[in-house]
Amino acid sequence: MTTLEEKMAMRKLAIEGKPFGPGSHTPHEGKAMTGAQAIIASLEAEGVDTIFGYPGGQAIKIYDALYDSKQIHHVLARHEQGATHMADGYARATGKVGVVLVTSGPGATNTVTGIATAYMDSIPMVVITGQVTRGVIGTDSFQESDIVGITMPVVKHSFLLQSTDDLTRTFREAFYIASTGRPGPVLIDIPSDLSGAEMVFHYPDSVSLPSYKPTYRGNARQVKQAADLIQKAQRPLLYAGGGIVTSHACAELTELAERMQIPVVTTLMGKGAMRCSNPLNLGPVGMHGSKYANMAVTECDLLIAVGARFSDRVTGKVSEFAPHAKVIHIDIDPAEIGKIINPVVPIVGDAKGVLAAINERLSKADAQSIDRAWVEDVFSWRKRWPFYTSDFSDYPNAIAPEVVLHKLSQKLDPEASIVTTEVGQHQMWAHQNIHREHARTFISSGGLGTMGFGFPAAIGAKIGCPESEVVCVAGDGSFQMNSQEMATAKINDVPVKVLIIDNRALGMVHQWQSLFYNKRYSFTELADNPDFVKLADAYGWRARRVEKPEDLDAALDEMLASKEPFLLDVMIPRDQTVYPMVAPGAPIDDIIGALDVTLGGVRVSEKGFGKPAAAPTAPEPDEKGGDE
The missing domain is CATH 3.40.50.1220 (TPP-binding domain)
Known part of the structure; x- marks a missing residue:
């Protein structure tokens, strides 16, 4: 197993321009084996301890070889996108390269969103996709897709393996490229006939890529x-x-x-x-x-x-x-x-x-x-101009999301906890109100803004850092993008926690519609959400719903004390808005909704000192109310 400290040492060697890698230290050196076995041996030589994936026909030989590995733990996701986000969360939390293994066609194309997410945020990942046999590539054979062409804009590099002679060198280069310079995802597409071909295993000690020489030392x-x-x-x-x-x-x-x-x-x-x-x-x-x-x-x-x-x-x-x-x-x-x-x-x-x-x-x-x-x-x-004050509330009788996340922040041990987020209003409230003392303890999709990222990323982070408490802050819209991964967490005994900030809407777009589109709420209200507590029960999770501010502390304590996966559904008003905010295209000192304590803790609506903003309209008492 390669520790984070060892990876840092490898990075230092890369900075110094020295070769690194296990090479002859692997016990498989010089052995005859199939291409599939060489793939697993290559992963073991790279120190890989966890793979996230989903099997299929063109990857079946690789999965058969994986069955015999004593080093690599495989996590079976319920969707390939979920597997890719898990590998991403694992990489962000540990600093190691995340590894994904899927089959061809739809298995491969289902990883695209996860690959793009990692690419935009510079996350090291190696994605291994099965491919149809070399003889039928380009004939539209069953479950064939040009995954190298499809992912070209969102990978740091990609390989279509053509010969077992190139197999181990390809894996060595893939991990090197993914983890050095500006990190990013690398894809290896492997025709299934190569997985069954015979070869002799030799893993290279070093990498020589004349066209890839990252600059580490500043001028x-x-x-x-x-x-x-x-x-x-x-x-x-x-x-x-x-x-x-x-x-x-x-x-x-x-x-x-x-x-x-x-x-x-x-x-x-x-x-x-x-x-x-x-x-x-x-x-x-x-x-x-x-x-x-x-x-x-x-x-x-x-x-x-x-x-x-x-x-x-x-x-x-x-x-x-x-x-x-x-x-x-x-x-x-x-x-x-x-x-x-x-x-x-x-x-x-x-x-x-x-x-x-x-x-x-x-x-x-x-x-x-x-x-x-x-x-x-x-x-x-x-x-x-603080983000929030305890004596202010947009909706005095409802749960304030800022309070929820501030309380969560206070209850988490900053030395042994990781927070992941989905994407939307809750993401920004978490960014504003959850304090972090260490790098790699706040994991969120930035560049691509991927709904459905945070929950599977939390599973990956918990697997990579089992001693840390891992909480995913989600919105009700985002969570439904990959809620099937509740099964993955339960079956693999991964006690992640999910805190849903539930406003029964695609909250961020709903907010924009309120502020900039005359409250024309075009398809952003999620009035028919499932009962998340019952959904959690169906997957064997513990769960609770909170609707009153006075019940919040006890519910958070119950969630964090649980030794099992736990979902906490926290109900907030649908019209709750993330402030402060800069309107799209405005300069960043032109701020809407910042609290000004010198004006008695009211929100200001204009640049500089401004004037008090109009109070938001409270929702009807029986209104269902939301997320991203």
Whole structure:
């Protein structure tokens, strides 16, 4: 089994340009075997301990070989999309490469959404698909699909295996490509006749890919320029993305922030890159970020972006994003630099190494923060415009989702818990209100925004980190995308918890229809949801429904105390809205619905100080009410 520490060591060797891999250390070296057996032996040589998948005719030989493996545990999902999200969640939680094994045709095409999700969020994954025999490829034979062509835009690389001579090298390269540089999914399509062919097993020690040479070390001159700008800045700001997590650069980020007293804003993928308890961490930025974080971006004179890609959900109107700031952009992917924002100092390299080099220069110069008033100003904004206050409620007699997730955050052990989310309003409430102290403990679909991701990802995360409490925060719409995986959790004895923020609607689209489409609720109300408690019972889960605020604490305690899979259905008003919010296409300092404690804890509706927003219309008492 390859531990996370061993994977980090491998990454260090890759950064140093040294070969790595088990090669001759595998017990299968030099043995005659079938292609299917060589596939399993290759996975074992890579240290794979878990595969998520679903068998079928063109993968049956591989599954037969897997039957004999003493190292690899196979998790049978109930849908190939669920298997891919499980592998994704496993990868995000552990730092290892997630592995998926499915058959050809519909089995392969069912993985596409999961592959695209991993691609958008730079998650290392190897997806193995069975394929029809080489002799009938291209003839529209039974369960044939061109999965290499279909997935071409959403993989880091793909292979269509043509010979057993290439089998072990292909697997070695696939894992190397998936886990180095900017990580991502790699697909290996294997014709079934190769699975039955005879071969002699040899696993290569190293990889030689002349066309693939990720840049890990930042250019020394650019590092010096960045350090000089940081020393001169009066209002610097760090903008931390998922690259911090991937490169294990949390300590280096925190060192830079604390040395120079630089506030930090984080993306959805960057949550956990800095401890939430660190006062310099301002948390979420962008469309549903805090007013104080967005103001910090607007007022800063130097923006240091690390491992972040300037997503439209962060920048809002690009021409007015960080209008007073010089930009330093650090990213291992050169394609991201200059794609949205043109930096004055671009640095291509691994975040950990580049930040360490900058810190070293600042340390040697005994650099100090120039303007202490900048941090004091930002802290005062945080006090004035909090996400939520205990004495405020949009609906006084109903359960407030912010309260639900704040209470959940308080009850979870930050040292031994992982939160995953589905996609929608609940995702943003979780991002705003659940505090995380460590990287890889908040798992969410960012770039693709995949409904149906969070629940199977929670199963994968729990399998990868069995000692951690794993809770999926879901919406009633998202949860129904892959609810069949309740069977997977139960049968495999995976005690994940699902907390449904239930408003009987596709809540985020419903919110947009309310704010921007004159309340024309076109097909976003889920009045005929199933009874989730009864659904849970059908799958052998424990479950409970909460409708009153006074019952919430006990229900959360019951959920977290359960040693079995548990579903908690929490009912909130359908018209509950995620605030604050930046309207699509608006600059990020043009914020709707931020709470202003100086105005008595009311929501403001306009840019700057603004005026109080109109109170939301309460739903009818008997109205069923929702999600994404």
